[in-house]
Amino acid sequence: MSTLLRLATAGSVDDGKSTLVGRLLYDSKSVLADQFDAVERVSRDRGLTSADLALLTDGLRSEREQGITIDVAYRYFATAHRTFILADCPGHVQYTRNTVTGASTADVVVLLVDVRKGLQEQTRRHLAVASLLRVPHVVVVVNKIDLVDYEQATYARVSEEVTAAARSLGMPDVQTLPVSALEGDNVVTRSQHTPWYDGPSLLELLEGLSSKGDPDAEPLRFPVQLVIRPQSAADERFRDYRGYAGQVASGVVRVGDPIAVLPSGRSTTVVGIDQAGQELDEAFAPQSVTLRLADDIDISRGDLIAGAAEPPELTQDVDGTIAWLADHALRPGAKVLLKHGTRTVQALVRTISGRLDLDATELRPADTLDLNDIGHVKLRLAAPIPAEPYVRARSTGAFLLIDAHDGTTLAAGMVGDALLATATV
Known part of the structure; x- marks a missing residue:
């Protein structure tokens, strides 16, 4: 098992991602004394009686002033058992593109759900992104369990909601655990407040996960x-x-x-x-x-x-599932650049087959794709590329769509329609 694990955190607004990451860093003794002193000073200035651990990940002053995290914040920490690269992704729906970025190289996505709110639209969206990107592991942290008096029945209901949604997207092996990021329950050490839960803490779980497969x-x-x-x-x-x-x-x-x-x-x-x-x-x-x-x-x-024994086939026609990341809509006939590995070619969007309905897990007919939509498209390329289905090869099955005029990234794409195969038109 590799000692390096790449993880990304995701969740809806105010589900406690930054607090969870801060607690993980603090309780695993991965925070320097002067960093924690700075957090305590800022917390006192805000009138808080204890250190706000969320400030350990909200690195930019502008983010702190707004009270939200608006970009992917990368953190590095290590325990006695392994090293971690953590991408803390924002929760706002308009920043789903950042979640795509953070999850694209992750070995595991840690998805937070507020136990009081249960399954939300953004939860479904993040599950769909994790499935789309074929992230090897998904761990669902049912957070703020302290606010429902550590009730097992409430946790069980939310856990079943989330795992059912994950199964509908083709992810049968999602793991869940009850956590209070604020109090530290089941983050680094197992909590006495949840005697009905006999699984590992979050850190124990992460330390035991496999990363890359056999090369x-x-x-x-x-x-x-x-x-x-x-x-x-x-x-x-x-x-x-x-x-x-x-x-x-x-x-x-x-x-x-x-x-x-x-x-x-x-x-x-x-x-x-x-x-x-x-x-x-x-x-x-x-x-x-x-x-x-x-x-x-x-x-x-x-x-x-x-x-030489297994070269990929060349193709100029690509059927792909994409997460549209641009503010303007995608329409058939659009001319874009497709970046595949280190090669960039011109491409034409021939058709849009449909848009994924996250609530019904169905592929609905669509003429356009808007910001944060996940859909299926057919592309015609100006030159052949060695594209392979993403489900078989993440490296040669992934591509980007780029604006030919200003070089901005328009979409993250995966060759094939494996995610949408679980949906119906």
Whole structure:
């Protein structure tokens, strides 16, 4: 099991995300003394009798003045058992795009639900995003259990509501636990106030989750970011050097492996793997390395190096599920840029097949997609790309839609319609 776990927190407004993250950091002793002293000072200035742990994540003064968190705040902390990278996402519906950003690289999404409110529209939306992005684990924290006197029946009702909604989106293995972020119940240590709950605390659960799968079980995918060919190397050994730099998106590459280069389809063999001046025998996701090949092939940024035994097919027609992130609506006929790995091509939105109704979990007919909508589209590309279904390969199954005029990100997309396959039109 990897010691690094990437997690993202999400939830509706005022569900207590920032307080939960602050409690997690404080009770796990991941907060420096001067940081906590600053939080205590600000808390006293606000007339509070105790430290407001939410301030540990609300890093910007403007956010504190508004009393909300409006962007993804990344935090790093570690326990004796593993290291964490945490993305604290905002709760407002207009910032769902930030949740997509935070969850896109997560191993686990920690979704908060206020036990007094139960399942909300934003809860369904965040569950849909986690399902859409194929986040490996989803943990639902039923928060503020202290405000209902730690009632088991109330927790059980909310837990069943959320797990039923998750099952309708194709997520059968969602885990729930009762928590009071304010009081610290079941966050780092198990609480005496919930004797009816015999599961782990949140931290214990996170420490035991698996992160990435076995790299050997995945096909090699290596998007080329840069061709390295020194023009005036002082060392003669590097005067004829030609390497292809990038990050291993999936799988393992070893010296001697046969590979295929796409879109050209040329084949060759890996003769060297370099990283920071050292030669490696192998590299695996997500390492950044430089590959040297046996043959002098015309390779440039945007090409994909894949295992010769399982190269992806090229296509100019993409059926995709997208989360629309722009303020203006998407309509058929729109011309955009599609970024896939390190390659960017022109694309035309041919049709919009439908929009996901989060309450009914149904794909409704739609002519447009608006901000935060999740829908299905058909795209025609100006050049072929090695796209694969997202359910099979997250690295080559993901793409972005970009505004060709100003370079802003319009949508996060996944090849295929696996999420919408659980819905009906």
